[in-house]
Amino acid sequence: MNVTTDVAVVGMSARFPGASDVGEYWTSLRTGRCSIRRFDAETLAASGVPVEERQRPDYVPAKGFLDDADRFEAGLFGFSAPEATVADPQHRLLLESAWAAFEDAGYDPSRAPAATGVFVGGGQSEHMIATLADAALRAQLGDLQLRILTDREFLAPWLSYRFGLTGPSVTVQTACSTSLTAVHLAARALLVGECDVALAGGVSVDTPAAVGYRYQEGGIFAADGRCRPFAEAAAGTVSGCGAGLVVLRRWEDAVADGDPIRAVIHASAMTNDGALRAAFSAPGVDGHSRAITEAWAAAGTVPARAQYLELHGTGTALGDQIEAEAAGNAIGSGNRCAVGSVKGNVGHLDAAAGVAGLIKVILMLEHRTLVPTAGVDRPMAAVEPNGPGPLRLVTETEQWPAPPDGHRLGGVSGLGIGGTDVHVVVGQADPVEAAPTARVPRAEVLPLSATGPAQLAATAERLAEALRRPGAPCVADVAYTLRTARAALPARAVVVASTPAEAVAALEQVAAGRAPALPGWASHYAAWVSGADVDWPATVGRRVNLPGTLLRGERFGWRSLGDVATMPTDRTPESGRPSEQVVLAMICEVLGLADGDDLDRSFFAAGGDSLGAVALAGRIGDRFGLDVDLDSFFDAESLHDLAARVARDDRAASDDLVDALLSEAETASRASA
Known part of the structure; x- marks a missing residue:
């Protein structure tokens, strides 16, 4: 691999059905859990679905539902309550996801690197349509204000503005391949020097409501409310909501600065099927196969080198068959490559679909584990695990064996309605010699903060849980990360510990609402808890991945088309x-x-x-x-x-x-x- 073209993934955030963060997402993937939810009549009624609609025989009460999609820490991002109420849930969710991604990368979100580029996209939102169609609201706030707060074209500019980022700020829109296109463009911007850090991904919240859909024979949606990618019984997809972001840096810069590298993007490619497809909304074999081969060629190798491909995999019989043929042609006969699709777990996340697959592959590389595609009892012939073809669908959790050179490689595909195909080549983060951390345990100061007391208690419990696990980072690294990679928020506490066990015990007290004992109580401890800025004593350590600050703001709701006010008379x-x-x-x-x-x-x-x-x-x-x-x-x-x-x-x-x-x-x- 050519190091000068490698891009490091140094942070990421995941808010997907069944998962509020990256850790929960991995648990869901590893266990093969389907997080597509079926709603009962009471839930549908509470979401405003009329009884005559939900009792229709063709109504399917299922969705990849995202919990708390209407919550928002408005004050943290400088929004008044009226602004937050008008702002589209996609804007709100993406702002919080960016905060989490920066923390995961080891950056204080309130002081994120200025030379950061933003490349994101979103889906169509009922809230946006209803808001812009509301004549009374337009008369109250003005057309421009409503557009800025709801239109998806302002997703990237809001992130740049609220985090003070001065790199390129681009809202991407290529339908279902949007978030993977955003990653492709972000990597290119880094390599040509347009920015030094890049935030890339996507969001899709058509509505936060627990609602289903009408099944139509011959349409793209499944009759049974389950998405079964590459299954013999594949008969349609199910929509879902979510947001995912990755923080990217040039590989050599990430190494030089001691960033926690989670994976490496070796190359990517983007093509379009042109007119060589059955219909405008159908993928093309040749175009997608070309995207795969071009990406691997840019990485200095061939697709046959892949051990795993995360395919788009909508769960439609025609689409899956075309994609399997395209991937098989790229891999070539005589080779074997594992494949899968996350849509069986979370549904089709539209503009966020590609980044959901990318984060899945990064987690599999980190854990050296291949996870199953949920919802598949019998794979289709083209990906039969024991079949003669080049592809095999992963149906059980299994070890990801190391290839002869020891460097695991995977690929991620995104296909957009309209023909825009993207493929990203991603590899494991090989060990990099890190700066030494103090080996002799000593008392370290662990400052904690959150937006409120309840959030502080939950943040302490999440950190305690992480430090209970085998292989938890040393206290010096935890202290260094908390001091350098977390913002100073209003609700605060201090923990002093020299070992993970001591830290866990003190954190449990914070989680219970009690102030832990502080040996050698110093004035700066009290100053921190009272809300003052504190210059902590220097410590030797490195930035490590820790649970982020829990953001759990108020519910600001959303607007539906039924809320639209009639045009006011003169x-x-x-x-x-x-x-x-x-x-x-x-x-x-x-x-x-x-x-x-x-x-x-x-x-x-x-x-x-x-x-x-x-x-x-x-x-x-x-x-x-x-x-x-x-x-x-x-x-x-x-x-x-x-x-x-x-x-x-x-x-x-x-x-x-x-x-x-x-x-x-x-x-x-x-x-x-």
Whole structure:
């Protein structure tokens, strides 16, 4: 392999059906669990499915359901409650997934490397459609504000903005191959020097609701609510929701900086089937086979060198047959290669499907284990384990044996409706000599933080569980990682320990809501717990993979097409000027402020931004037939002052003032993020 073209995977995050993080995802894969959920009548009713719909004979109450897809740590990412309510669940989920991925890579998310590129994509969302179609909401907030908070084209820019990332920021859209295309583009951007770190992957939440679908004979969805990739009984797919991201670096940079390398991407390729396919939505044999061979050629070898291929595997008889033929042609007769598809476990995740397969292969490489494709009783002939062809479907958990050169290699395929095929060649992370860690146990300070007390207790329990496992990292490495790769959040605790057992005992006390004893209590321990910034004593250690900060924010719900308000009729503006109390109430509504909140702050200090200011001025103007002077948003020192100025001043705002307001507010918002 040519080292100069290798890209290291240094971090990743996974939120998939049945798995809230990477560890749970691996457990699900290793055990061959199907996480596609069937819903009972009560659950469907709670999700708003009409009784006449769920009682139809062709209604299938199944989905790759994602738990807590409507929860969001709004304050952590600088969103007010009204903004978070409007924001699409895909935006919210991707922001939290990026936080987890940075932590997994050993980077403090609040200080992520600036020269990071973002390459992500998402699926179509009912929330987005319903929000943009809601005339009343558009009148309240404005078309631009709604688009920015809901449209998938802004998925990448929101990540760049909230994490302060200055590399390329690209929202990718190639249908079902979106997230793997994003990885391909991210790797290329790293290799040509457009960024030094890259965040790549995808998200798909068509709706967070527990709903099923109507089966249509001849369609792509399964009649029984199960996805059975490459099975003799394959008869359709099942949709699912999820998000997955990987953090990438040039291999030599990752090694030089001591990053925890999880796997190596040796090469990738992207093609299109053109017109050489049965239909626009069908894959083509030649195009996909070419994507595989080009990727392996770019890696300096041939597809026959692969020990495993993660195939797209939708579970449709036609699609699986075409893909098996394409992969078999690339591998070549006389060779044997294990294959599988994660869709049997989680369903078809649309824009997030490819990265779900990539993370699966990375985990198999790390654990030297091949996992079964769920839902398959009898494999189709082309992938029969004991058949004569070049492919064999993995049906049981088994060891991934090392090849003669000791370097395990796998491939991941993504096929998009419209013909965009992607293939990524990924290999195990060979051991790299790391900086020595102190061998003599000594007391180490382990600072913990979270967004709230409940999250702090859960974070402590997750860390304790990790340190109970065989092969857990030494306390020095744990301390180093917690000090350098975690943000300082409001709820805090301190643990002092010299061995994993001592750390576990102290962490259990934190998980139970008690403060553990601290030998040699020092002022900086108390300062940390009280919320101050602390310069911890220097320690020798390296960044290691630890459970991340648990993010479990409020439920902000979602919008469905049934929520769409009818178009408001034209009405005559209210006569007379608004009172200060009326204006103040409108300001508080836009900012999501409740009774008792501090109103002695400026509009921007209270969480307002440029678009909110313009939208508020528009609402006041529409309601009272006035032109609101936007200078008031600059000059008012408090919300009371702003309300008074707006109530007594009706000068028209100029375009120059609008432009100045937008610029100033964006600067203020960045400073507070």
